[in-house]
Amino acid sequence: MRFRTKKRNSKNIITLILVSLVLSVVLSIYTINGRLMPIYKEYAEVQTNKVASYVVSKAINSRTSSVLDVNEIIVNLPTQSKDMITTKFNTEIINQVRAETQTLVKEYLEQAESGDLSHLPNLENVEYDVGKMEAGDGIVFFVPLGQALNIPIIGNLGPKIPIRFHIIGNVHSDVQSSIREFGINNAIVEVNLLIEVNVKIIIPFASHSASVEQKIPIAIGLVQGTVPHIYSAGEGTQPSIEVPIPYD
Template identity: 35%
Template sequence: MYRLRRRPHRKGPLPFRYVLLLSFVFFIFSTSLGIWLINKAVEPTLMAYANMQTKKIAQYVINEAIDKEITNQLDPESVFSTTGEAGDGTAVNLNTAVVTNVLKETTTLVQKSLRDIEKGEGQITDPPSGVEIEENKKLREEGILYHIPLGRATDNALLANLGPNIPVEFSTIGAAHTDVETSIEEYGINNAMITVYVKVQVDVQVVLPFATDVARVTTKVPVAMRIHEGSVPDYYNRGGDGSGAAVELPNKKK
């Protein structure tokens, strides 16, 4: 009987094709791991910066829209309604019909202005400080509003403008919410300055190539101002501690 002999295993380097395959697999794995680690490290910083810049742009667009289309065309006196006699007996209220119409127009205007910017149709002639709006029309139409240099993630002033640019897109979420607020400040002797603000709140979605987040933008824009004059008091004291001399003013009623 013949016995089969086992061939001895050859000892030596692996064939080139195996080496190439293993090298390729290791390269893909290490590259993917490196990108994942870098992404986790830079994402919070870049997203925080993108949120801040997007809020600036949204506030700018809202303020400009209200200032041009609402404030410049609104009669401030029409916002207020006065009842009673002149002096302390006068009551100043807001004209409900006018205020309601202003809020309605503001909501429509803000939504349209933000949508136009989102689609690349709106123009930002004087952007906020530190924000460079994308000038390429094609990129703007694709929704890219501006770019962030990757160096911003280093928090180093020398490296802030280095590295590849990361595109940033934004889109509005839902409808804008508008409301009216008033403030009353002392103005001279027994007078008050009444200021009416339109408060706008809108949610925008900030989109980076590797992450997305929602930023809430809130801003107040003054639309009307009025000085309410009260009656002049009979006595006026310059100091609150009693050190100033009290001056008696003439009273026509006496």
């Protein structure tokens, strides 16, 4: 009877030790993962931004039309005075470039997600999982744990952390213009296209959404106006330059 009791107590102790050991391991993993999660997220977002920006840039560089001269998209409107010029942007050309660029970016991103490595950058210590990409899991790549934690001594060692991201929704674009004064009655005009790609980044035990933005020049150039007869360097000051007016 005593032998059975001792044997039962031994089993209970072993069971308790095993349960405690398992709980300690689980708790340790949970604690370490919680502390490292912000580092994983930040690293994954940086790498995702690099990959997505590269794909977007490659798509933009492949388009048939390059950066236009701003005078090609400006239309002069008739005015009552020959000394006055009224202009507007040619929205037809701008929208054409916008649609072309947006379509190319979407196509390149879709091809990259399907495993086309020719559209992806060759990043150091980054290994793409072509099999999962071809299976429709988005853009999947692995990075060594030491690289993600920024520990140079074990940069290429340790288990590889999978990072996956895929495009959420459509590619968004917006046209922005800026005008800067240049010289006398001249202006430098820039028309840019802002491309925004929304992605979902997935890492072990977590996921979050992010956006990749890139500004693309559509047209840039100098717009020259008529030289005024009198030019003043500022309000309330005497004219600093006087241009003779011819009399008939």
